[in-house]
Amino acid sequence: MCIERGLKMTGQRRLIARVLSEAEDHPDVEELYRRASALDARVSVATVYRTVRLLEEKGILERRDFGGGRARFDPADRGHHHHLIDVDTGTVIEFADAEHDALARTIARRLGFDLVQLRLEIFGRKAPAKRG
Amino acid sequence: MCIERGLKMTGQRRLIARVLSEAEDHPDVEELYRRASALDARVSVATVYRTVRLLEEKGILERRDFGGGRARFDPADRGHHHHLIDVDTGTVIEFADAEHDALARTIARRLGFDLVQLRLEIFGRKAPAKRG
DNA sequence: CTAGCTGCAAACTATTTGCGAATTT
DNA sequence: AAATTCGCAAATAGTTTGCAGCTAG
Numbered sequence: 001m002c003i004e005r006g007l008k009m010t011g012q013r014r015l016i017a018r019v020l021s022e023a024e025d026h027p028d029v030e031e032l033y034r035r036a037s038a039l040d041a042r043v044s045v046a047t048v049y050r051t052v053r054l055l056e057e058k059g060i061l062e063r064r065d066f067g068g069g070r071a072r073f074d075p076a077d078r079g080h081h082h083h084l085i086d087v088d089t090g091t092v093i094e095f096a097d098a099e100h101d102a103l104a105r106t107i108a109r110r111l112g113f114d115l116v117q118l119r120l121e122i123f124g125r126k127a128p129a130k131r132g
Numbered sequence: 133m134c135i136e137r138g139l140k141m142t143g144q145r146r147l148i149a150r151v152l153s154e155a156e157d158h159p160d161v162e163e164l165y166r167r168a169s170a171l172d173a174r175v176s177v178a179t180v181y182r183t184v185r186l187l188e189e190k191g192i193l194e195r196r197d198f199g200g201g202r203a204r205f206d207p208a209d210r211g212h213h214h215h216l217i218d219v220d221t222g223t224v225i226e227f228a229d230a231e232h233d234a235l236a237r238t239i240a241r242r243l244g245f246d247l248v249q250l251r252l253e254i255f256g257r258k259a260p261a262k263r264g
Numbered sequence: 265c266t267a268g269c270t271g272c273a274a275a276c277t278a279t280t281t282g283c284g285a286a287t288t289t
Numbered sequence: 290a291a292a293t294t295c296g297c298a299a300a301t302a303g304t305t306t307g308c309a310g311c312t313a314g
Binding site: 095100103114121123124 | 197216218225227229231236239240241243245247249252254255256257259
């Protein structure tokens with residue numbers, strides 16, 4: 001994840017990259033800043049914003065929007081996947097589904113388009129256990 | 133669409149409601165304001181924002197986010213559907229797909245959730261004509 | 265008449281940016 | 290040493306809101 005392409009490897013970037021790769025969730029900038037600051041207080045929000053934008057442009061990070069007004073981030077190297085958001089807790093579960101993707105491609109084609117990107121978000125509520 | 137529920141029917145609201153019901157696309161606030169102003173210059177952006185929020189709370193309008201930082205709006209009475217966004221022009225095409233919905237429900241269940249809401253957005257680019 | 269609405273401009277929130285100082289290569 | 294990058298604070302963009310006047314019911 002730290003293989004750079006023409007960028008200077010500063011302490012701040014190293015730090016932010018580390019926080020990102022260790023994150024299992026999909027943190028927003030504020031959260032990234034909070035975590036980074038906890039490890040080394042010499043980072044500013046501006047740098048987090050700049051780094052995150054840089055990584056996005058380099059294709060290392062993907063910007064997501066799950067509502068709430070803040071952008072959330074997802075490392076691009078974790079493969080193609082969608083999200084299931086628990087409406088009660090806000091927890092995000094990742095999943096992949098090839099059948100779904102194929103279907104979307106078919107729909108796009110039917111409408112005369114080539115699929116560029118697919119965004120599937122399922123908002124759900126934990127189902128009550130069937131027994132037990 | 134104009135059946136109100138405990139709201140005063142002011143000229144501005146009537147105007148905005150009309151612009152909304154006549155819109156075939158998914159306009160953002162700025163666009164709504166532009167169209168409303170063209171019909172009657174005595175509207176302010178603030179009122180458009182307030183009205184749109186009011187209608188959303190009443191369940192008459194649905195707020196969407198297709199990227200680009202601005203909220204876009206969709207009358208709720210047009211039935212369940214998804215969106216295909218033309219990445220080059222920003223045009224939004226609506227479509228419904230029962231097969232897709234069923235599949236999403238299955239996926240949710242597999243993960244232990246009941247489906248509450250489904251958001252499917254296909255970003256595509258106009259496919260070059262195969263012939264002619 | 266009165267509760268509720270409107271316009272204006274100031275306030276907010278998330279994000280970007282200009283600039284001089286600090287760092288990386 | 291040269292080019293980047295950083296932190297700060299001011300600037301943006303979209304949206305919300307306080308207040309005094311206006312209007313529907």
